[in-house]
Structures are given as C-alpha cells and as structure tokens.
Amino acid sequence: MSDAAKKDTPEQAEFRAHCQQWLTENHPGQPNVHIPQGALELSDPDALQWLKQWQKSAYDAGLIGADYSKETGGRGLKDCQAIANQEMQRAKTPFFPNIIGLGMAAPTVYFHAQESVKQELLPKLLSGEHIWCQGFSEPGAGSDLANQQTFAEKKGDTWVINGHKVWTSLAHFADWMILLCRTSKDDKYNGLSYFVVPIQSMIGKGVTVNPLIKLTGETGFNEVIFEDLVVEDKYRLDEVGAGWKVAMTTLAHERGAGLLTTPSAGGMVMEKEKGAGIGNAMSLIDLAKQSYRNGKTAADDGAIRDSIMELMIRQEGFRQNQRRIGVKELNDHPMRLPLQFKLVATEMGQDIAQLAYEIEGASSSLYVNDENAAAGGQWQLAYMNSFGVTIAAGANEVQRNILGERVLNMPKSK
Amino acid sequence: MTQPKNFGFGVDEAMLRDSARKFFADNCSADKIHSQVANNFDIYRDIESIWDKNLWSQICELGWTAACVPEEAGGIGMPVVAAVALAEEAGKAAFPSPLLSTFNATFALRACKSDAATKVLGEIATGTSATLAITNQKGSWEAQDTDVTVTDGKLSGTAWFVQDAKKVERLVVSASTDNGVGLYVVDPAATGLQIIADGIIDLTRDQAHIVFNNVEAIEVAAPGNGDKALNEALPAILCITSADIVGSGEWLLQTTTDYATVRVQFDRPLGFFQAVKHPLVNVMLAVDQTKSLVYNAACAIDSEPEQAERLARMAKSSASDMAVFSSSRSVQFHGGIGFTWECFIHVFFKRQMHNHVLYGDAKYQRAKLADMLMGKAA
Numbered sequence: 001m002s003d004a005a006k007k008d009t010p011e012q013a014e015f016r017a018h019c020q021q022w023l024t025e026n027h028p029g030q031p032n033v034h035i036p037q038g039a040l041e042l043s044d045p046d047a048l049q050w051l052k053q054w055q056k057s058a059y060d061a062g063l064i065g066a067d068y069s070k071e072t073g074g075r076g077l078k079d080c081q082a083i084a085n086q087e088m089q090r091a092k093t094p095f096f097p098n099i100i101g102l103g104m105a106a107p108t109v110y111f112h113a114q115e116s117v118k119q120e121l122l123p124k125l126l127s128g129e130h131i132w133c134q135g136f137s138e139p140g141a142g143s144d145l146a147n148q149q150t151f152a153e154k155k156g157d158t159w160v161i162n163g164h165k166v167w168t169s170l171a172h173f174a175d176w177m178i179l180l181c182r183t184s185k186d187d188k189y190n191g192l193s194y195f196v197v198p199i200q201s202m203i204g205k206g207v208t209v210n211p212l213i214k215l216t217g218e219t220g221f222n223e224v225i226f227e228d229l230v231v232e233d234k235y236r237l238d239e240v241g242a243g244w245k246v247a248m249t250t251l252a253h254e255r256g257a258g259l260l261t262t263p264s265a266g267g268m269v270m271e272k273e274k275g276a277g278i279g280n281a282m283s284l285i286d287l288a289k290q291s292y293r294n295g296k297t298a299a300d301d302g303a304i305r306d307s308i309m310e311l312m313i314r315q316e317g318f319r320q321n322q323r324r325i326g327v328k329e330l331n332d333h334p335m336r337l338p339l340q341f342k343l344v345a346t347e348m349g350q351d352i353a354q355l356a357y358e359i360e361g362a363s364s365s366l367y368v369n370d371e372n373a374a375a376g377g378q379w380q381l382a383y384m385n386s387f388g389v390t391i392a393a394g395a396n397e398v399q400r401n402i403l404g405e406r407v408l409n410m411p412k413s414k
Numbered sequence: 415m416t417q418p419k420n421f422g423f424g425v426d427e428a429m430l431r432d433s434a435r436k437f438f439a440d441n442c443s444a445d446k447i448h449s450q451v452a453n454n455f456d457i458y459r460d461i462e463s464i465w466d467k468n469l470w471s472q473i474c475e476l477g478w479t480a481a482c483v484p485e486e487a488g489g490i491g492m493p494v495v496a497a498v499a500l501a502e503e504a505g506k507a508a509f510p511s512p513l514l515s516t517f518n519a520t521f522a523l524r525a526c527k528s529d530a531a532t533k534v535l536g537e538i539a540t541g542t543s544a545t546l547a548i549t550n551q552k553g554s555w556e557a558q559d560t561d562v563t564v565t566d567g568k569l570s571g572t573a574w575f576v577q578d579a580k581k582v583e584r585l586v587v588s589a590s591t592d593n594g595v596g597l598y599v600v601d602p603a604a605t606g607l608q609i610i611a612d613g614i615i616d617l618t619r620d621q622a623h624i625v626f627n628n629v630e631a632i633e634v635a636a637p638g639n640g641d642k643a644l645n646e647a648l649p650a651i652l653c654i655t656s657a658d659i660v661g662s663g664e665w666l667l668q669t670t671t672d673y674a675t676v677r678v679q680f681d682r683p684l685g686f687f688q689a690v691k692h693p694l695v696n697v698m699l700a701v702d703q704t705k706s707l708v709y710n711a712a713c714a715i716d717s718e719p720e721q722a723e724r725l726a727r728m729a730k731s732s733a734s735d736m737a738v739f740s741s742s743r744s745v746q747f748h749g750g751i752g753f754t755w756e757c758f759i760h761v762f763f764k765r766q767m768h769n770h771v772l773y774g775d776a777k778y779q780r781a782k783l784a785d786m787l788m789g790k791a792a
C-alpha cells in the first residue's frame with residue numbers, strides 16, 4: 001500500500017483505486033506536438049488542443065472536480081481531489097491547460113457566483129472546454145492591486161466596461177476572464193467589484209487581445225483592452241463593492257492557501273529523454289555526474305556538492321511543510337505554513353535551476369536551440385522562466401509583507 | 415516501511431508537549447533564566463555549572479526521562495517525536511538541565527540491546543540523568559573515534575566535549591579495544607575519574623573533558639558493537655539537538671518580532687521597515703523548514719529506520735544554519751540594547767552558537783549527505 005493511501009477514508013480508498021485503474025488504462029502518452037514546460041507558456045493551438053483533449057478525458061473520468069458539487073459539474077466527494085492529484089503525479093501525466101480556470105476562477109465562482117451562473121460555467125471550466133484567464137493586473141495596478149482603474153458602469157440591467165489589463169496569461173485562448181475592476185471612485189477598496197466576462201466571443205465587440213513576448217522569447221501573456229464591453233448583471237460575483245473580498249478568495253487559491261484543492265496533474269517528461277527531472281533538486285545529482293566544470297566532473301567539486309545537498313534539504317523541508325500543514329497539533333498558527341507555499345516553492349525552483357546551470361559549467365551557455373545543450377537546454381529555460389513565478393501571483397516581496405503582517409503581526413508596510 | 419501522516423505525533427504526544435509548555439511557562443520565564451545563569455558577566459569568571467536541581471526533580475517526577483525508555487525497561491515507550499517535542503520546549507526556554515543529554519544517552523543505550531543497557535535504562539526511567547562521552551580531542555563526530563581505551567575492563571584516556579558533565583549521574587563512554595569500540599557506563603564519582611570543566615560560551619550548559627585512569631565500568635555494548643550502537647542512535651541525537659535549535663529559534667523569532675512592533679524610530683515601529691520585516695520572515699521560513707525536517711526525521715527513526723540517517727542529517731544541516739541566522743538577526747534588530755548583557759537575547763544567541771556545532775555543523779552534515787547520496791568525490 002502506498003504511503004499516502006494508509007489513512008484514506010473508505011470513500012477516498014475507493015476513489016484512489018478508481019484513479020489508479022483509469023490512469024493505467026488511459027495515460028495519454030507522449031504528445032505528437034511540442035508542449036512547453038508549463039501552461040503559462042502555451043501559444044501553439046495544436047498543443048492547446050492536445051492538452052484540452054487530455055483534460056476532457058480526465059474530467060470525464062472524475063479526476064477533475066472531485067470535491068465540487070454534482071450540480072456544478074463535480075463528483076460531490078469529500079477531500080478526494082488531493083487523491084486524484086497524487087495519483088496523476090505518480091502516473092506522470094501531462095499538466096492541464098486550463099490552469100487559471102481550475103486554480104483561481106473555479107473556486108471563486110464556486111464560492112461567490114449565483115447558483116445558475118455556477119451551473120452554467122463550472123462544468124465547461126472543469127472539463128477544459130472553456131479556457132479561463134485572470135484580469136487583475138493593470139499598467140498602474142500590479143503589486144498595488146487595489147489601484148484598479150478599469151471601470152464598470154451600471155447601465156440598466158447591464159454593466160459597461162472600459163479599461164486596460166496587462167500580463168493576462170492565456171487571454172489569447174481564453175473564453176472567459178475573472179475580472180477585478182472599479183465600480184466607484186470614492187473608495188479604494190470598497191469601490192471594487194468582481195465579474196466574470198466573456199473574451200473570445202467578444203473579440204472585436206469591446207475586447208482586444210494583444211500578445212506580449214516574454215524574456216525567453218515565448219509568448220503566453222497579453223494585454224487586454226476593454227472598450228464599452230457590455231456584461232450582464234448576473235455575471236457579477238457577490239455584491240457591488242465586494243470585489244476586494246472576492247479577490248481574496250482568488251488569491252488564497254492562487255497561492256496554494258485556499259479551501260478547495262486545485263486539480264493538478266503534471267510531472268510528465270515531455271520530449272522523452274530531454275529535460276527529464278527539470279525542477280527537481282534530486283536530478284541535480286545526475287546532472288553533476290554528467291557535467292564538467294573547468295575540465296573536471298562537477299560531482300567531485302566540493303562547493304557544488306554542498307550546494308546540491310542544500311537544495312535537496314530545502315526541497316525535503318518544503319515537502320514536509322506540506323505534510324505538517326495537516327497536523328493541527330504541530331501548527332500554532334493555522335495560516336503560517338499555507339501562506340509560505342508560493343514564496344518558498346518559487347524561490348526554491350529558481351535556486352535549483354540556477355544551480356543546474358552552474359553545474360553545467362561552460363556548456364551552460366548552450367540553449368534549447370543547440371543539440372549539444374545538456375538536458376536539452378531546459379534548465380536554462382526553466383531558470384529564466386522562474387522569474388515569472390517569483391513576480392506573478394503577488395511578487396515575493398509582497399508575500400513577505402503578507403507573512404510579516406498576518407502571521408508575525410508586524411505593522412503594515414504602507 | 416512508510417511513515418504515518420501525522421509524524422506519529424498523536425494525542426499522547428500533544429498532551430505531553432502541552433504539559434511541558436505549561437511547566438516552562440510557569441517556571442522558566444526568560445528573565446528568571448537570565449537572572450540565574452547570567453549573574454556574572456566577568457569574561458574570565460570561574461567556570462560554573464548553574465542549574466535548578468529542584469526543577470529537574472520535578473521533571474523526573476513528571477516522567478519525561480521515562481518517555482522514550484522502552485516499556486520492557488520500565489519506561490513509557492513513546493516514539494522519538496515525544497522527546498523531540500520536549501527538547502523543542504526546553505530550547506524555547508533555554509532550559510539548563512541534563513534533559514537533552516539524558517535523551518541522547520537513552521537512545522544510545524536502547525541501541526545497545528543488552529541486559530546491562532536495559533538495566534541502566536530502567537534507572538533513567540526513574541529519573542537518573544546521563545550523558546554521552548563519545549568525542550575525541552580532535553572533535554570527531556564519527557562513532558569509531560575515541561581517545562579512551564579499555565584494558566581488563568577498565569577505562570583509561572580522555573573523553574572530550576562531554577555535555578552537562580557536571581550535572582549527570584551516569585556517563586555512557588565509548589572506548590576502543592583491539593576488537594573495536596565498545597560502550598561503557600560509568601559513575602562520575604568513580605575512583606580514577608576526573609571531570610575537568612571547559613570554559614564555554616553557552617551559559618545554559620556545562621561541558622567538560624573527562625580523564626579516566628583505570629576506571630571501573632559496566633560494559634553495555636561489547637567491543638565491535640559500540641560504534642554500531644552509536645550510529646544507530648545518531649539520527650535521534652541529531653533530532654534532539656535540532657529540536658532544541660527549533661525551540662530557541664522560535665523564541666528568538668517571537669521576541670524579535672515583538673520588539674520590532676513596539677520599538678519606534680522615524681515615527682514608525684521598526685517592523686514597518688522591510689529591511690527588518692523581510693529578514694524576520696526569512697527567519698520564520700528557516701524555523702519552519704527545520705521543524706518539519708526534524709519531525710520527519712524523528713518519525714523515520716520509528717517507522718522508516720533505513721531513511722533515518724539521511725533525514726536526520728538534513729534536519730541538523732537546516733537547524734545549524736537556522737541557529738546562526740535566527741540569533742544573528744535577533745541581535746541586529748534589537749540594536750544597541752541587543753548588544754548588551756542586560757538583554758535576554760544573548761542567552762539564546764549563545765545557546766544557538768553551541769548548538770550550531772554540536773554533533774556537526776551544517777557543512778559537515780551536507781558533506782556526509784553528499785557522500786551518501788552522490789558517492790565519495792574523486
């Protein structure tokens with residue numbers, strides 16, 4: 001019996017067995033198209049199609065939305081999504097393309113939308129038929145998220161939206177957006193409201209999406225411009241003026257500290273041998289055995305050995321933190337570990353990738369377009385992309401403010 | 415074998431930990447400890463072992479020393495995480511006592527698996543304190559290294575860096591013979607034995623080197639088995655020391671964030687400034703990482719022993735780094751007052767300095783880990 005299976009409830013045990021069996025028979029195998037390292041870098045429609053197909057089949061089998069109610073397209077189980085996630089990780093399945101939908105939009109809609117809207121939107125979100133994006137950041141509202149300028153004006157039974165969003169990941173494929181915007185200029189926080197708005201179906205009818213190119217040369221995020229987009233009132237989540245409160249539900253889930261477990265797969269090694277184990281400190285050992293620094297095997301270099309061990313220790317510590325979250329007696333403050341998740345995970349990922357290219361010595365200069373690049377140049381790409389996640393979802397400096405203020409009770413830094 | 419999800423930290427362990435919390439809150443406030451151990455700031459003061467024997471008797475009556483003694487030997491037979499939780503609370507109080515040493519001796523004796531060792535464990539369960547005398551003059555943490563030898567069952571030579579030597583009633587000594595290293599239990603009052611106290615930085619401990627001159631001893635692990643027993647006990651020893659660091663680190667974190675909330679400069683509490691706030695958050699991350707690693711390693715000793723050494727070395731590496739980081743930031747963010755003898759910080763700062771090297775610092779642990787996981791360097 002596996003480690004995790006030991007304490008399963010009967011419902012969980014049955015569900016785990018189902019997941020295992022389904023995954024044995026239905027693993028999608030290697031894609032016939034190029035898949036990027038993560039969903040936030042998706043730009044090829046064929047790759048999207050392939051991944052959507054995978055998400056749909058996992059949804060149909062019940063591996064997505066296990067904990068959502070039946071009315072909203074889920075399975076109505078208790079604490080079973082985590083089981084599906086564990087089994088998908090173990091089976092090394094590909095990631096899901098509707099990452100923002102599953103991780104942020106779904107829980108927000110679930111907790112704050114009216115019943116009919118939930119039933120309309122959630123099944124297609126969970127199945128991946130509809131891709132979602134998040135319209136929070138603006139040119140003047142990044143870390144200072146409440147400084148929203150995009151404005152929704154009430155006209156009769158509808159809202160008319162004008163404004164400019166940036167860094168909107170997946171907007172180029174998105175059917176829907178979760179949108180934070182202003183409905184009153186009188187109060188910074190209480191003047192905010194929260195909507196879900198259609199994107200693809202309204203392009204040219206109030207919505208413009210322009211791609212932005214990332215530091216790596218990949219695309220994946222966009223600017224989105226609203227010019228008199230008309231939205232029905234039923235697509236407002238919670239009360240007018242309650243936008244900030246609703247946004248907190250989104251952010252808690254985005255940072256891994258929400259009430260609902262995000263369906264997540266992943267761990268599949270794309271393109272066979274190349275890029276195996278990217279992001280895992282453990283794989284630095286093999287990399288060091290195969291790499292040369294100054295003409296010598298990197299694995300014999302004392303400083304490199306010390307650094308690899310340091311990162312393996314951090315990685316084990318991070319894993320054990322997630323385990324300790326579940327043990328009430330070993331947590332004096334309930335939010336102390338959950339609020340660390342995003343910060344610790346992203347900085348660890350960055351440091352692992354950075355060490356990887358140090359290990360590679362002179363050949364770390366080779367990139368994904370060179371056939372001699374170690375691990376297909378994927379570590380270099382991972383290192384560059386790692387800044388996306390230390391900045392996105394609240395820059396890590398902002399995360400440190402949150403931890404210092406909410407957990408350590410220090411005064412606010414503003 | 416696999417680990418239970420809750421680190422084996424169940425209702426009984428939580429109750430024991432909570433009672434320890436209450437005990438230290440009632441009896442060992444930081445100002446009380448400070449006035450007890452820090453009443454003489456003379457840098458060349460006479461070497462003393464300062465501790466409260468009365469509190470120690472109370473602890474023995476509460477059964478803490480029996481917690482990890484097996485039931486067959488007259489103890490309670492709790493998992494290692496129970497001792498770890500007690501060590502964490504003791505560290506939070508910077509408590510001067512032979513508690514940690516007695517736990518370490520307990521785990522070494524358990525690993526001996528001999529009748530003689532079981533008998534000593536029974537004494538520990540009823541409140542007899544003990545410590546390990548297992549380090550040579552060069553400060554090697556390797557189990558086979560000792561400067562003590564055995565001839566005709568009697569010990570000669572010197573054991574170095576012995577913790578709490580002036581407090582304990584039993585010594586567990588490693589000594590070499592032609593047939594390998596054995597373990598021996600000695601009464602510190604035995605003839606031919608001399609305890610020479612070391613002048614140390616930590617105010618809450620004592621340490622000594624112990625000279626043996628043909629000293630009577632009880633063999634608890636036969637020659638050839640002593641280093642094996644010590645290696646088996648090593649993960650627990652590393653966990654106990656690391657747990658003390660976690661407790662001290664948490665005290666430093668809470669005390670310094672409290673100070674950063676009340677001390678006002680430039681019309682703002684210090685914690686407003688991110689140059690203060692963010693490093694304190696980093697201290698918290700380091701404390702939490704270490705705490706999780708310590709409970710994981712301690713749990714492995716009972717449920718996944720083949721992984722215990724690897725996980726315990728990870729815990730001690732993380733702990734040693736955090737010992738330095740938590741104490742350095744605490745002094746710095748207290749400013750001038752933090753640099754005084756009057757401020758309680760220095761008591762914990764010094765305990766962390768001592769803990770940092772005890773049983774091997776972070777770089778040492780990582781070198782050992784690298785040899786385990788990567789093979790030796792060419």
Ligand SMILES: Cc1cc2nc3c(=O)[nH]c(=O)nc-3n(C[C@H](O)[C@H](O)[C@H](O)COP(=O)(O)OP(=O)(O)OC[C@H]3O[C@@H](n4cnc5c(N)ncnc54)[C@H](O)[C@@H]3O)c2cc1C
Pocket residue numbers: 040133134135136137139141142143144166167168169170221387388389391392393394395396397398401688
């Ligand atoms: C790859 C990627 C994908 C993204 N996807 C989305 C998306 O889908 N939807 C969306 O709405 N947004 C998205 N974002 C935007 C992201 O949320 C913002 O970039 C982020 O909140 C920071 O805002 P900013 O870029 O305006 O930086 P600024 O707010 O200008 O901050 C710049 C830097 O200053 C520092 N800083 C800022 N404030 C503070 C403070 N209070 N204390 C200390 N230091 C501070 C931080 O180091 C920060 O990185 C994405 C960003 C990236 C990089």
